Amino acid sequence: KGEKMALPVGITLDRFIKRNQGAFQFASGELSQLLRDIALAGKIINREVNKAGLVDITGALGTSNVQGENQQKLDVIADIRFIRALKNGGEVCAIITEEEDEIIYTGNDDAKYVVAIDPLDGSSNIDVNVSIGTIFSVYSRVTPRGTKATMEDFLQGGRKQVAAGYILYGSSTILVYTTGAGVNAFTYENSLGEFFLSHRNVKSPEDGAIYSVNEGNFDDFYDYTQRYILNCRKRRMSSRYIGSLVGDFHRNLLKGGIYLYPPTPHYPQGKLRLLYECYPMAFIAEQAGAKAIDCESDILDVKPVSFHQRNSIYIGAPKMIEELEQYFKERG
Ligand code: AHG
Ligand code: MN
Ligand code: MN
Ligand code: MN
Numbered sequence: 001k002g003e004k005m006a007l008p009v010g011i012t013l014d015r016f017i018k019r020n021q022g023a024f025q026f027a028s029g030e031l032s033q034l035l036r037d038i039a040l041a042g043k044i045i046n047r048e049v050n051k052a053g054l055v056d057i058t059g060a061l062g063t064s065n066v067q068g069e070n071q072q073k074l075d076v077i078a079d080i081r082f083i084r085a086l087k088n089g090g091e092v093c094a095i096i097t098e099e100e101d102e103i104i105y106t107g108n109d110d111a112k113y114v115v116a117i118d119p120l121d122g123s124s125n126i127d128v129n130v131s132i133g134t135i136f137s138v139y140s141r142v143t144p145r146g147t148k149a150t151m152e153d154f155l156q157g158g159r160k161q162v163a164a165g166y167i168l169y170g171s172s173t174i175l176v177y178t179t180g181a182g183v184n185a186f187t188y189e190n191s192l193g194e195f196f197l198s199h200r201n202v203k204s205p206e207d208g209a210i211y212s213v214n215e216g217n218f219d220d221f222y223d224y225t226q227r228y229i230l231n232c233r234k235r236r237m238s239s240r241y242i243g244s245l246v247g248d249f250h251r252n253l254l255k256g257g258i259y260l261y262p263p264t265p266h267y268p269q270g271k272l273r274l275l276y277e278c279y280p281m282a283f284i285a286e287q288a289g290a291k292a293i294d295c296e297s298d299i300l301d302v303k304p305v306s307f308h309q310r311n312s313i314y315i316g317a318p319k320m321i322e323e324l325e326q327y328f329k330e331r332g
Contacts, residue, residue, distance in 0.1 A: 013039055013175065013186045013195035020181070030091050030112050031138070031163060035177065037089030038115075038136055039186075039195055041082045042167040042175055045119070045134060046188060048077055049169045058127045066101040067273075067308055074126050075099055078119035078134065086115060093141060094149035096307050098276055103149065103307075110146055113162075114139050114153045116307075118276040121166075122244020131170040133246025137280040138163040154275065154307060158300035164280035166246045174198065176250065178287040199254075204290035207319040208256025212241045212248045220264040224327045229260075245272065249281055249315065253288060258316030258324065270294070270312030274304055278313050291321040295328050 011019075017032045052058050052074060061071045079099040086092040086106060093111040095104040098118045115138050122132040140162050141153040165177025173188035175195050185199035211232040218226060232239075240257070242248050248259050263270050272278050282292035282299035292299040292315040302311055314324055 011197040013197070016184065016186070016197050020179075028112075031179065033089060034086075034091040034113055034115075034138065035163065035179075037085050037091065038165070039175060040089075041085035042134060042173070042195075043188070043193065044081045044085065045078050045167070046169055046173045048074065048081070049132065052126065053129065065099050067098070069123075071099065072120070072123045072126050074132075075120045075123050082117055082119045082134070093145075094153065096154055096275065098273060098308070103151070103154070105148065109148060112140055112145060114141050114149055116154060116276040116279075118273070121246045121277070122242065125242065125244050125247075131168060131242055131244050131247035133169060133244060133250075134167040135246060135276055135280050136163075136165055137161050137276055137283070151307075155304040157304055158274075158279040158282055158302065161279060161283050164283040166250070166280065166284070168246045168250050170247060170250075174250070176202070176284065178284050180283075180287065183284055183288045202253065202288050204253055204285070204288045204317050205256030206289075206317060208252065208258065208317040209235075209237045210240050210252055210255060210257030211237050211260070211320075212239070212252060212257060213260040213262075214241060214243070215239065217262075217264050220266075221262050222331065224331045225260070225262045227330075228324050228327045245277055245281065249285075252316050253285070253290065256317045256320075258314065258320040260314050260324075261312060262314075263312050267310060269310040271310060272313050274299075274302060274309050274311040275307060278302070278311050279304075281313075281315060285315050289318065290316055291318050293321060293325065295331075 057073045061073045063071045065071055079097050090108050091111050092106050092113050092115050093108050094114045096116045118135040125132050139156050163179045167175045176185040183202040186195035187198035188195050261270050261272050278299050285292045294312045
C-alpha cells in the first residue's frame with residue numbers, strides 16, 4: 001500500500017527566527033523583522049516567477065544596467081518588488097542592487113541596516129524555465145542612525161556582514177540564510193504561503209565530485225586553472241553548470257562540489273559581483289564549512305572599493321578548494 005504523504009509539519013521561518021531572537025544581534029528584533037521582510041519579498045518574486053510564462057514578463061526590457069548587461073523584464077520587476085518590501089518593512093535605511101547605479105534611500109534614515117542585493121540571479125534562465133534566484137547581504141550601518149547612509153556603510157568588507165542568504169526558485173523555492181551561527185534552509189509551501197525549516201544546520205561535504213564552470217571559456221583561463229579542470233575531467237567528476245550562481249552553489253553545497261568563475265579577457269577581474277554575489281555566498285559557504293577564495297585570498301577578505309566591482313571566485317567543498325590552491329601555488 002502507498003505511503004502516507006508527509007504533511008508540511010515543522011517549524012516555520014517566522015517561528016525559527018523568533019526562537020533565535022536570544023542571540024545578541026537579534027535582541028532588538030530589528031534583524032528578525034528584516035529577515036521576515038526579505039522572506040516576504042521572496043514570496044512575491046516567487047509568485048511573479050511562477051506565472052512568468054503566462055503573462056508578458058519574460059524577455060528583454062530593452063534597457064541595460066550600469067554594468068552594460070541587457071536587463072530582462074524580471075530583473076527589473078524583482079528589483080522593484082524587493083526595494084518596495086524593504087522600504088515598507090522599515091528596518092533598512094539604504095539599498096544597493098545590481099540593477100541600479102547608486103544607493104537607493106528607503107526614507108527610513110532611522111533604520112539600522114543596509115542591504116546589498118542581486119534581485120534576480122541567473123537572468124539568462126528566465127525565458128527557458130530554468131532555476132533562478134535572489135541573493136542578499138546585510139550590514140549594520142556604521143554611520144549614525146538618523147543620518148543618510150553613505151558608501152561607507154556598504155563598503156565595510158565581507159567579514160562585517162551580519163546576515164546573508166539566497167532564495168532559489170527551482171523545482172521548489174527555498175530560502176537559505178546565515179546570521180553567523182550556521183546555515184539553515186527553509187522550503188516554501190505554496191498552499192500555506194509559508195517557508196518551513198527543511199535543512200537544519202547545513203554542512204558542506206568535506207569533498208565532492210562535481211565541478212561547475214563555464215567550460216566554453218576554457219581556452220581563456222590561466223594554465224593552472226586549466227590544469228585543475230583537466231584533472232577534474234581525468235577523475236571523471238561530473239560537470240554541472242546551470243548558469244545561475246544560486247542554483248549551482250546550492251547544488252554543490254548539498255552534494256559536494258566546486259564552482260569556478262575565473263578571470264577571462266572579457267572579464268579580467270572575473271564576472272561575479274563582490275558585494276551582492278561573492279560576499280554573501282562566501283559567508284554562507286564559510287558558515288557551512290565550505291571555502292571561498294580568489295587567487296590571492298579568502299573572498300571575505302577582499303577589499304571592497306566600489307558597489308559593482310567584480311571578482312573572480314572559487315567556492316565549494318573544503319578539500320576541493322585546498323587542492324585548487326595547490327595549483328595556484330604552482331603558478332610561481
Ligand atoms: P545575473 O543574472 O544576476 O546578472 O548573474 C549572472 C551570473 C551568475 O548567476 C552566473 O553564475 C553567471 O553570471 C553565468 O555567467 P556565464 O553565462 O558567463 O557563464
Ligand atoms: Mn545581470
Ligand atoms: Mn547574479
Ligand atoms: Mn541579477
